[in-house]
Amino acid sequence: MLSTNIKAETHSAHQELEGKVVRRLKAIRSNEDYADLLKYFYAYFSAIENAIATYINESVIPDWANRRHANAIATDIQELGFSVNDLPPVVVPTISNTLQALGALYVMEGSIMGGPYIVQMLKKGGLQNGFSFFSGYGENTGQMWATFTAILNNAASTETQQQEVIGAADETFSNFSKIFNVEKVV
Structure with a gap:
């Protein structure tokens, strides 16, 4: 299944990103520190949402409107008393079709x-x-993930298509990891 293959083939990039995020999380001592971390997520997720907007909609993911979006991160930043200004620069992967968008x-x-x-x-x-962003879908998180992976697994029927999804996911992990090389932005 594609969801299994994508996890295996993006493992290295995923681990690199996770390590950087965990180090940032462990260094949080204040609302300002947390807002700073959220700005990295907001900058990247907003840019990714813009990049996939042409390709992802309710015809691809029927519950798209109910999916978590970058605006939840903006709400968290504002709830902490900060604005969504002064964001780190981001580079998004090349997204030129639905398969790459799904990746x-x-x-x-x-x-x-x-x-x-x-x-x-x-x-x-x-x-x-x-905490609204990191709370995900609450008790429905597992079901929402299962729904997404079912869509993902049915989207790419050939090896070439699967590699396109995997490549986009790997690049997404790698590019997200790179923004954490930028110093504090708050």
Whole structure:
């Protein structure tokens, strides 16, 4: 299945990104630190949403309107008392078709799977709000992920198509990881 292959073939880029995010999470000591981290997510997720907008809609993902979007990150930043200005520069992968868009979306949708652990870490560190993004879909997170991976698994029927999805996902992970090389933006 594509969802299994994509996980295996993007493992290295995924681990690199995860390591950078976890280091940033462990360094959070204030709302300002947390807002700074969220700005990286907001900048990248907004850019990815713009890049996939032409290719992803309700005909591809029937519950698209109910999916988590970058505006949830903006809401969290504002709830913490900061604005969505002063964002880090981002480079998005090349998205020129639905398969590549689904590859990028794999990274975005997959980011919710660790959300409950992130919220728990943040709460242990004394933070009290700004959790809507990392809360994902709440108790429906598992079902939303299963729905997405079912769509993903049916989208690419040939090896060439699967490699196109995997390549876009790998590039999405890698490019997201690179923005964390930029110093604090708040």
